[in-house]
Amino acid sequence: MRASERLATAVVGAALLIGCVSGPAMSQGSGTGAAASRDTGSGADTGADAGAAARAESRVLVFSKTGGFRHDSIPEGIAAVKELGAAHGFAVDATEDAGAFTARNLARYDAVVFLSTTGDVLNETQQGAFERYVRRGGGYVGVHAAADTEYDWAFYGGLAGAYFQSHPAIQPATVDVEDRAHPATSGLEATWNRTDEWYNYRSNPRERAHVLASLDESSYTGGTMNGDHPIAWCQEYQGGRAFYTGGGHTKESYAEPAFRQHLLGGIRWATGETQADCRPENGYRSLFDGTTESLSAWRQAGPGSFELSDDGTLTSSGGLGMLWYAASGFGSYSLKLDWKMASASGDDNSGVFVGFPASDDPWSAVNNGYEIQIDATDVPERTTGSVYSFQSADIKKRDRALNPPGEWNTYEIRVEGERLRVWLNGVLINDFTNTDPVRSLRDGHVGIQNHGAEDRVSFRDIRIKELPARTAASAAPSPGD
Numbered sequence: 001m002r003a004s005e006r007l008a009t010a011v012v013g014a015a016l017l018i019g020c021v022s023g024p025a026m027s028q029g030s031g032t033g034a035a036a037s038r039d040t041g042s043g044a045d046t047g048a049d050a051g052a053a054a055r056a057e058s059r060v061l062v063f064s065k066t067g068g069f070r071h072d073s074i075p076e077g078i079a080a081v082k083e084l085g086a087a088h089g090f091a092v093d094a095t096e097d098a099g100a101f102t103a104r105n106l107a108r109y110d111a112v113v114f115l116s117t118t119g120d121v122l123n124e125t126q127q128g129a130f131e132r133y134v135r136r137g138g139g140y141v142g143v144h145a146a147a148d149t150e151y152d153w154a155f156y157g158g159l160a161g162a163y164f165q166s167h168p169a170i171q172p173a174t175v176d177v178e179d180r181a182h183p184a185t186s187g188l189e190a191t192w193n194r195t196d197e198w199y200n201y202r203s204n205p206r207e208r209a210h211v212l213a214s215l216d217e218s219s220y221t222g223g224t225m226n227g228d229h230p231i232a233w234c235q236e237y238q239g240g241r242a243f244y245t246g247g248g249h250t251k252e253s254y255a256e257p258a259f260r261q262h263l264l265g266g267i268r269w270a271t272g273e274t275q276a277d278c279r280p281e282n283g284y285r286s287l288f289d290g291t292t293e294s295l296s297a298w299r300q301a302g303p304g305s306f307e308l309s310d311d312g313t314l315t316s317s318g319g320l321g322m323l324w325y326a327a328s329g330f331g332s333y334s335l336k337l338d339w340k341m342a343s344a345s346g347d348d349n350s351g352v353f354v355g356f357p358a359s360d361d362p363w364s365a366v367n368n369g370y371e372i373q374i375d376a377t378d379v380p381e382r383t384t385g386s387v388y389s390f391q392s393a394d395i396k397k398r399d400r401a402l403n404p405p406g407e408w409n410t411y412e413i414r415v416e417g418e419r420l421r422v423w424l425n426g427v428l429i430n431d432f433t434n435t436d437p438v439r440s441l442r443d444g445h446v447g448i449q450n451h452g453a454e455d456r457v458s459f460r461d462i463r464i465k466e467l468p469a470r471t472a473a474s475a476a477p478s479p480g481d
Contacts (some may be wrong), residue, residue, distance in 0.1 A: 067119025111139030139270030168222020183265030324447030346405030
């Protein structure tokens with residue numbers, strides 16, 4: 001798997017308690033996929049040159065063998081993936097030869113795209129090779145009829161997430177985008193109107209996979225999934241990464257810019273080029289959903305503000321202040337939100353405050369709560385993923401999980417008793433236990449920081465799931481939902 005450029009920590013001078021910044025620093029993360037151990041030649045690259053070299057070596061295999069119905073859009077799909085690869089720095093091979101599924105050959109690829117495959121396409125030996133490939137960290141991308149494939153191979157059924165059941169006629173429908181941080185959906189509006197052949201599935205993948213988008217069954221005829229109709233999802237599966245989209249039946253899909261971007265994002269995530277939280281997510285309620293109405297429960301403390309854009313994104317402006325959720329405090333909970341560094345410099349500062357009393361003074365949160373930092377450059381205990389000035393994140397894990405400036409990241413901040421844990425894009429990077437009674441986490445509010453005029457950090461989709469009260473000692477590992 002290729003290495004990707006990641007933000008790293010640069011040791012700089014002391015900072016203000018609420019978070020000072022310095023110049024940006026960059027580092028390379030290490031890949032984790034099946035091709036991670038490939039020999040890339042002698043010599044060592046550093047910085048941007050290494051990132052460019054790593055991107056150039058990425059390789060994707062498009063597999064389009066059919067044992068049943070054959071989609072006439074397959075040539076357009078292959079051409080689209082090749083064009084995306086040429087434009088975005090990954091090589092693409094295409095085959096309908098199942099003999100390509102050997103351990104030696106699969107090790108050449110960061111991901112395999114099953115492009116509208118149908119029926120039984122691999123024999124037992126080939127299936128075994130592909131299973132081992134996935135378990136060593138290989139990526140899978142399923143497109144449309146990939147769900148109409150290998151019904152008697154349980155491993156594949158779990159990898160794809162759901163099997164095809166039926167479909168109505170090709171028609172327009174509304175797609176509800178549930179996750180706007182994942183690279184496959186981050187460029188989409190909250191609703192996506194498009195025409196395709198819309199599959200019904202034999203089971204709902206929501207409990208096992210992370211749903212990225214679902215169909216509004218009231219917007220078309222022929223949906224059979226009782227109003228909960230996932231159409232694109234992702235998951236970590238037995239050591240590998242799996243992305244599936246139900247789109248892509250029509251030839252026109254592969255000329256559609258939004259669908260091409262959707263497909264590109266799924267491929268980039270499957271190959272490990274970008275990171276995202278693909279754990280199942282159920283039971284959360286929205287605190288901010290991108291609408292003006294949802295901001296009515298929030299209050300600005302101190303100077304500065306947040307600007308709400310038409311796409312439902314909040315971006316910090318001015319400072320030092322904080323936007324906090326005033327409608328209620330919380331005790332034991334999982335808080336999730338999406339964020340990205342938004343300025344041209346890519347060196348921004350913000351944070352998420354938890355466990356502070358109601359107050360319109362932002363320094364009350366500083367003095368009585370905890371800040372989970374967003375900051376490209378500072379000392380370890382004051383940079384992204386840290387519990388600000390108290391405990392550094394695991395820097396190596398943080399760097400591998402972190403997307404660069406301009407791309408979305410997802411925090412899960414889980415508070416149980418006095419224990420505070422932080423997941424970045426699904427990776428646990430900090431586990432902190434409070435021992436200061438003044439800063440008790442057992443009851444308090446949550447907020448997001450606007451740091452200063454030059455610091456622009458954007459937020460989307462702030463949601464919470466309240467949990468049974470637990471002590472720090474009894475808090476179980478997070479299932480991610």
